[in-house]
Amino acid sequence: MLKYIVKRIVLMIPVVTVMTLIVFSIFYFAPGDPVSRIAGPNVTPEVYESIRRKYGLDQPFIIQYLRFMKSVIEGDLGVSILQERPVIEMIKERLPVTLEIGLLGFLITFLIAIPAGVIAAVKKNTMVDYLCMSGTLLGTAIPTFWLGMLLMYFFAYKLRWFPISGYGTIRHLILPSFAIGLTNAAITARMVRSSMLEVLKQDYVRTARSKGLLEKVVIYRHALKNALIPVITLMGLRLGWIIGGSVALEIIFSIPGIGRLMVDSILARDYPVVQGSMIVLTSSIILANILADILYAIVDPRIRYS
Amino acid sequence: MNEQILRINDLAVHFYMDTRIVPAVDGVSFSVSRGETLGLVGESGCGKSVTALSIMRLLPSPPARIVRGEIWFKGENLLDKTNEEMRKIRGNDISMIFQEPMTSLNPVFTVGYQISEVIMQHQNVSKKEALERAIEMLRMVKIPLPEKRIKQYPHQLSGGMRQRVMIAMALACNPELLIADEPTTALDVTIEAQILELINELKERFGSSVIMITHDLGVVAEIADKVAVMYSGRILEQADVHSIFNNPKHPYTQGLLETIPDIDLPRGQRLKEIKGVVPLPDEIKVGCRFKSRCEYVRAECMVDEPPLMQVGSSLVRCWNYA
Ligand SMILES: Nc1ncnc2c1ncn2[C@@H]1O[C@H](COP(=O)(O)OP(=O)(O)OP(=O)(O)O)[C@@H](O)[C@H]1O
Ligand code: SF4
Ligand SMILES: [Mg+2]
Numbered sequence: 001m002l003k004y005i006v007k008r009i010v011l012m013i014p015v016v017t018v019m020t021l022i023v024f025s026i027f028y029f030a031p032g033d034p035v036s037r038i039a040g041p042n043v044t045p046e047v048y049e050s051i052r053r054k055y056g057l058d059q060p061f062i063i064q065y066l067r068f069m070k071s072v073i074e075g076d077l078g079v080s081i082l083q084e085r086p087v088i089e090m091i092k093e094r095l096p097v098t099l100e101i102g103l104l105g106f107l108i109t110f111l112i113a114i115p116a117g118v119i120a121a122v123k124k125n126t127m128v129d130y131l132c133m134s135g136t137l138l139g140t141a142i143p144t145f146w147l148g149m150l151l152m153y154f155f156a157y158k159l160r161w162f163p164i165s166g167y168g169t170i171r172h173l174i175l176p177s178f179a180i181g182l183t184n185a186a187i188t189a190r191m192v193r194s195s196m197l198e199v200l201k202q203d204y205v206r207t208a209r210s211k212g213l214l215e216k217v218v219i220y221r222h223a224l225k226n227a228l229i230p231v232i233t234l235m236g237l238r239l240g241w242i243i244g245g246s247v248a249l250e251i252i253f254s255i256p257g258i259g260r261l262m263v264d265s266i267l268a269r270d271y272p273v274v275q276g277s278m279i280v281l282t283s284s285i286i287l288a289n290i291l292a293d294i295l296y297a298i299v300d301p302r303i304r305y306s
Numbered sequence: 307m308n309e310q311i312l313r314i315n316d317l318a319v320h321f322y323m324d325t326r327i328v329p330a331v332d333g334v335s336f337s338v339s340r341g342e343t344l345g346l347v348g349e350s351g352c353g354k355s356v357t358a359l360s361i362m363r364l365l366p367s368p369p370a371r372i373v374r375g376e377i378w379f380k381g382e383n384l385l386d387k388t389n390e391e392m393r394k395i396r397g398n399d400i401s402m403i404f405q406e407p408m409t410s411l412n413p414v415f416t417v418g419y420q421i422s423e424v425i426m427q428h429q430n431v432s433k434k435e436a437l438e439r440a441i442e443m444l445r446m447v448k449i450p451l452p453e454k455r456i457k458q459y460p461h462q463l464s465g466g467m468r469q470r471v472m473i474a475m476a477l478a479c480n481p482e483l484l485i486a487d488e489p490t491t492a493l494d495v496t497i498e499a500q501i502l503e504l505i506n507e508l509k510e511r512f513g514s515s516v517i518m519i520t521h522d523l524g525v526v527a528e529i530a531d532k533v534a535v536m537y538s539g540r541i542l543e544q545a546d547v548h549s550i551f552n553n554p555k556h557p558y559t560q561g562l563l564e565t566i567p568d569i570d571l572p573r574g575q576r577l578k579e580i581k582g583v584v585p586l587p588d589e590i591k592v593g594c595r596f597k598s599r600c601e602y603v604r605a606e607c608m609v610d611e612p613p614l615m616q617v618g619s620s621l622v623r624c625w626n627y628a
Contacts, residue, residue, distance in 0.1 A: 202409065203406050203410045204409065204412040204413070206364060206404070206410075207411065207412070207472075207475075208412065209364055209396070210362055210364060210396055210401065210402045210404075211396065211397035211401075211423065211424040211427065211475065212393050212394060212395065212396035212397035212398055212424070212427055212428060213393075213397075213424070213427055214427070215389075215393075217427075222412050222415075225414050225415075226412070226413065226414055229414075299414060300413070300414060301413070301414060301416075301461070302413060302459070
């Protein structure tokens with residue numbers, strides 16, 4: 001198992017390298033001159049040249065990239081043009097906020113999707129199944145940001161159960177987390193249902209019944225554990241989507257997360273911050289995928305031992 | 307001693323498919339006494355597994371439904387039992403070994419867990435005791451290094467090993483009736499012999515009754531006390547094992563006996579086949595079900611189906627003995 005984890009992490013290195021190369025290239029080849037971005041438009045040629053040299057912008061692409069990588073590895077993501085603070089510090093403030101919403105959203109996803117999917121599969125072609133499945137169809141059709149706005153309208157504006165926007169208490173997190181959780185639960189529940197239906201046909205489920213096990217043990221232990229294997233993979237792949245959705249929600253609910261930081265910085269043309277947040281966001285997606293792979297190996301012994 | 311532990315009366319199971327009704331089992335009766343082994347024989351699709359699953363009440367329904375009959379086990383009709391009562395019988399009083407050793411064990415649980423689970427379900431023992439019993443069972447089915455094996459997963463075992471694990475699991479609670487549904491079909495010949503020997507040995511040891519389902523009369527010869535020959539959802543002949551082999555009465559039984567592999571011939575040439583194919587269960591049935599393949603077919607065979615008739619010590623369903 002340990003060997004497997006180490007292997008997965010080693011395999012992460014080339015992926016991260018390519019990712020940073022892409023992020024770096026975007027800014028390297030982006031239209032607009034980085035020196036004038038830093039120094040402003042009215043600058044003497046001498047100052048211009050010294051800035052160019054100071055930031056190493058006179059070096060060839062590959063050297064610039066390697067330098068960039070070196071500082072990234074050292075944990076230095078540059079300095080914000082706007083706030084003149086290290087980018088890494090700004091990200092450290094914002095990342096936990098995004099993680100809170102994301103993890104809470106994930107928890108809601110599972111708490112809804114697994115029971116709904118299992119019940120729909122067990123009660124296939126009954127009213128309960130149709131109800132679950134039409135509910136989830138609706139869920140997959142609504143974009144996260146729109147659901148966020150609907151929740152805000154009803155539960156914050158009309159009913160006043162939750163604050164409309166902002167950040168600070170757990171109550172601020174509920175609506176955005178539900179917006180993520182509900183849309184994600186919809187697709188997950190459908191996946192759990194179809195995976196369960198497949199598993200319930202398997203011989204080992206019949207074996208479990210032939211042993212006289214309680215029906216809930218047959219369903220929730222023998223069948224579900226197998227049915228979750230493909231679901232875990234799907235969840236890993238959907239992480240990017242969840243993070244994308246949470247960027248929109250951070251804007252709607254004015255939550256100071258990393259998504260909002262990135263959008264604000266794009267608008268303010270604060271490129272080091274944009275670059276830094278992109279690297280952190282994509283790295284966390286890669287990391288999440290690895291976690292999903294490891295979880296997958298924990299659930300499915302056939303992976304672990306091959 | 308000759309107490310009947312299982313008695314099936316006129317069992318009929320239909321599959322309700324989209325466009326038609328398939329009578330997979332159509333009026334089957336037989337009994338099994340304590341300590342006795344019944345061989346249930348017949349070609350593929352004749353309804354052997356469906357009969358077995360009816361006893362376990364594990365038929366997939368829908369589409370299957372038991373439309374007629376009684377299944378008496380120790381004086382009680384299993385078809386009258388509630389699901390919960392039936393659950394307590396399964397794995398404890400009646401167990402089953404399935405046809406497919408490769409897929410019948412759950413891939414995500416260890417062998418030890420899967421065996422100890424059934425013990426914990428039916429007996430009031432701790433997890434630790436159950437695991438010790440599981441090791442003991444593995445030793446009994448002659449799996450080497452059982453302490454190590456209990457920690458392994460099914461994919462780490464060969465087909466023969468998995469079937470041994472299935473047997474260990476089925477016998478863990480010392481059932482009074484073991485239903486073995488073609489336990490060796492998927493295995494090669496040497497492993498088959500070992501598994502049959504094992505079942506025989508364990509049967510003696512525990513005094514369990516066994517229903518051995520197979521399409522191979524060679525298997526029956528090794529293990530059964532009495533034999534029921536099934537064809538297209540019906541029993542065509544039923545007799546003790548000696549009568550079946552020395553004095554087969556039904557043309558179908560005679561045909562099956564000729565298909566027993568002759569060990570002296572090389573593999574592949576050993577099997578003779580009965581000409582023709584098994585009629586599908588949903589074909590319209592008029593007259594004897596075997597008529598299209600029978601060498602002795604006569605006029606009445608085309609119109610009326612023969613009843614099961616007592617001929618000597620055998621029961622036979624053939625107009626030739628009327
Ligand atoms: N799940 C099912 N759905 C529809 N029909 C079925 C199903 N299972 C069995 N049947 C029908 O019942 C008939 C008998 O099937 P059964 O599995 O009992 O055969 P068998 O004697 O066990 O054959 P084999 O030696 O191949 O295992 C089949 O021919 C088929 O038409
Ligand atoms: S009843 Fe007729 S067709 Fe059927 S087995 Fe006997 S002789 Fe053959
Ligand atoms: Mg079968």
